[in-house]
Amino acid sequence: MENYDSKFKNIILFLIIGFALLPTTTFAAVLYLESDGGEYQPGDVFIVEMKIDNENEYINTVEANLSFSQDILQVVDFSKGSSILALWVGEPEINQESGLISFVGGIPGGYGGKISGDPGVSNLLGKVVFKMKGFTEDNSLQIGRVDFLESSQVLLNDGKGTLAKLTAKGIIFEIAQFEPTQIPKNEWQEQLSKDKIPPEPFVVEVRKNEALFEGRYFLIFSTTDKQTGLDYFEVSESREGEENWKRGESPYLLEDQDLESVIKVKAIDEAGNERVVEITPPKPSVIEEKKISSWWILILIILIISVAFWIFKKFKKGKKKYFYKTPLS
Amino acid sequence: MSKKCNLKVKIFLILLFVGIILISPFFNLKKDNTDFLKNGISAEFIEAGFIPTSVIITVCGNGVLDTGEICDDGSNNGDYSYSTEDKFCNTSCDGWASYCGDGTVQSDYGEECDDGNNASGDGCSASCQEEGGGGGGGGGGVFIPPAVSTKVIIKGKAYPLSSITLLQDGKVATTITADSQANFTAEITDLTSGIYTFSIWALDKQGRRSITFSFTTNVAKDMTTTVNGIFLPPTIELSKTSLQRGEIFNILGQSVPESDISISINSPEIIKNVQAETDGTWFYAFDTALLEEGSHAARAKATSPEGLLSTFSQTLAFNIGKEIVGVIKKADTNKDGRINLVDFSILLYNWGVPKNSSADLNSDGQVNLVDFSIMLYWWTG
Numbered sequence: 032m033e034n035y036d037s038k039f040k041n042i043i044l045f046l047i048i049g050f051a052l053l054p055t056t057t058f059a060a061v062l063y064l065e066s067d068g069g070e071y072q073p074g075d076v077f078i079v080e081m082k083i084d085n086e087n088e089y090i091n092t093v094e095a096n097l098s099f100s101q102d103i104l105q106v107v108d109f110s111k112g113s114s115i116l117a118l119w120v121g122e123p124e125i126n127q128e129s130g131l132i133s134f135v136g137g138i139p140g141g142y143g144g145k146i147s148g149d150p151g152v153s154n155l156l157g158k159v160v161f162k163m164k165g166f167t168e169d170n171s172l173q174i175g176r177v178d179f180l181e182s183s184q185v186l187l188n189d190g191k192g193t194l195a196k197l198t199a200k201g202i203i204f205e206i207a208q209f210e211p212t213q214i215p216k217n218e219w220q221e222q223l224s225k226d227k228i229p230p231e232p233f234v235v236e237v238r239k240n241e242a243l244f245e246g247r248y249f250l251i252f253s254t255t256d257k258q259t260g261l262d263y264f265e266v267s268e269s270r271e272g273e274e275n276w277k278r279g280e281s282p283y284l285l286e287d288q289d290l291e292s293v294i295k296v297k298a299i300d301e302a303g304n305e306r307v308v309e310i311t312p313p314k315p316s317v318i319e320e321k322k323i324s325s326w327w328i329l330i331l332i333i334l335i336i337s338v339a340f341w342i343f344k345k346f347k348k349g350k351k352k353y354f355y356k357t358p359l360s
Numbered sequence: 361m362s363k364k365c366n367l368k369v370k371i372f373l374i375l376l377f378v379g380i381i382l383i384s385p386f387f388n389l390k391k392d393n394t395d396f397l398k399n400g401i402s403a404e405f406i407e408a409g410f411i412p413t414s415v416i417i418t419v420c421g422n423g424v425l426d427t428g429e430i431c432d433d434g435s436n437n438g439d440y441s442y443s444t445e446d447k448f449c450n451t452s453c454d455g456w457a458s459y460c461g462d463g464t465v466q467s468d469y470g471e472e473c474d475d476g477n478n479a480s481g482d483g484c485s486a487s488c489q490e491e492g493g494g495g496g497g498g499g500g501g502v503f504i505p506p507a508v509s510t511k512v513i514i515k516g517k518a519y520p521l522s523s524i525t526l527l528q529d530g531k532v533a534t535t536i537t538a539d540s541q542a543n544f545t546a547e548i549t550d551l552t553s554g555i556y557t558f559s560i561w562a563l564d565k566q567g568r569r570s571i572t573f574s575f576t577t578n579v580a581k582d583m584t585t586t587v588n589g590i591f592l593p594p595t596i597e598l599s600k601t602s603l604q605r606g607e608i609f610n611i612l613g614q615s616v617p618e619s620d621i622s623i624s625i626n627s628p629e630i631i632k633n634v635q636a637e638t639d640g641t642w643f644y645a646f647d648t649a650l651l652e653e654g655s656h657a658a659r660a661k662a663t664s665p666e667g668l669l670s671t672f673s674q675t676l677a678f679n680i681g682k683e684i685v686g687v688i689k690k691a692d693t694n695k696d697g698r699i700n701l702v703d704f705s706i707l708l709y710n711w712g713v714p715k716n717s718s719a720d721l722n723s724d725g726q727v728n729l730v731d732f733s734i735m736l737y738w739w740t741g
Contacts (some may be wrong), residue, residue, distance in 0.1 A: 119706065138576075148427075153578050192729065236702075279706075
């Protein structure tokens, strides 16, 4: 009996220790890459999609830093089309020599993952368009890699900017070990030729705020392109009808601080489709941030007190007249 | 003498009152619906949320019968049919498109009559033509293709008669009002197909704001994408935030009428339950004697009478016996009551070492990813 009890206790102890040592499940966001194929011939232009699996936790900010085999792969373009990132901190940076790509973007309100019934893919961060370079001298089979660096970060939509636990998966490509027998394919050009839709409609606002540009007038604007992605903006300020386009991004410091020019902002997507928004700046007094000069408030207060005092004096005079009309007893 | 004094005082007070009313918009002296944007909040207890399982998407026009749809004939949705047997679904997938035999004369499609059947010999032929006395030939109507558009419909529950703001990729798309039972339906048309992030937030009857609920979905071309089952968490407010142990204070807010409110107070976690009134308002008088001195937080979630479960509300901090620490600065950098592109612009301009500390939301001396993330959490559009 004692042996039985002892054995039983040992089993229980073993089970307890066993469960304690089992790896606990830790939810983490996963950054990963996808492409349509794994083997390409020299000259092929193909697309690598960068995606995120948020593991059922709301995230709102992504900083992605990637490395790629710069001797085998050449970056042709970067597309924000179909990206869940609605706001970008600057433009994606691409360094061909170092083989590095980086971008920072966010989703206002956060991204919570795929909803039941969603008919398509909705976790795309962006696309990198690569071209496979030529063979090496010995024509050997070559492998190109694209990986997320450890410096990549994903932040939770928790109001604190907490870093999400993150894992990342890279991707490998092989160069075909034979001479090219057909015209190199170009997946990107196929998408560009299909895209006839301009960027989404947007508004342009003229603003003024002490926290930017030393209080000078500036423009804010933002839009997306749901097909090949937004490429860049141009801004034109003109007083006499001629357009004077310059590349720019929001916030954009206006050259004409007198606000007498007609302002146009053009959004251009990767396929060259354009959407232009034109505004005539309102009078400067309308643009002031919702703040009335404290001097005016002081004047208003003085005015009210003065009116009150005047009414009081009038009333007092009237009372005096009444008083003296009454005969003294 | 005293009468004169009283009169003077009365006149002065009236004028002072009028003056305050006149200048209050500039000082924002009336209750500010966006106070939460301007006040710091203890970061300790806030958590990232998740999408509740009640939220589902159905697509009308994809040829697949999704939950909640009566029918779906894909690209044939909305087409006219010459018989009851071959009728097609309408463009909302909640009924049938026009057909001969539906009891309504569709003259646009050549119908001369429609007696609700496809039988002949009863005065109206099987093809909806008048019978007897030289009645006309068959059909011959002009085919009018149904208008198709790319549309999104968003349905759910907020608070009775609440004002609801719907954002599309961070920008205000529309504002609507919930009905007296807190139900709302928002519709967005004229979209291009693609991936969108939609966000919803609401103001309750006291001007308290809900959290922002966001979801990302594909919107298919020439189809109606309907998002069902959204249930905004309750609004929440604390009558006091600095308390002495043993003091009682109110935790209150608004939700769906007669929903069950579960209030979670940390830490350690204490759960209290209360039922919302017929107008959705709820409150609980909490005794701080149950807690130790220190920082604590409260949040609430609701279960609707139909059994839908919301996620948690905003988390509000309070302290017993000591000051709140770790306050995150207001995200409304330009103090206009909104957190939107203007604030983002200020953030971008001050990226790195800030020229203006208003953009440094967590007061760590830098404007970086963390400040960006904090701003996105409070985004109002």
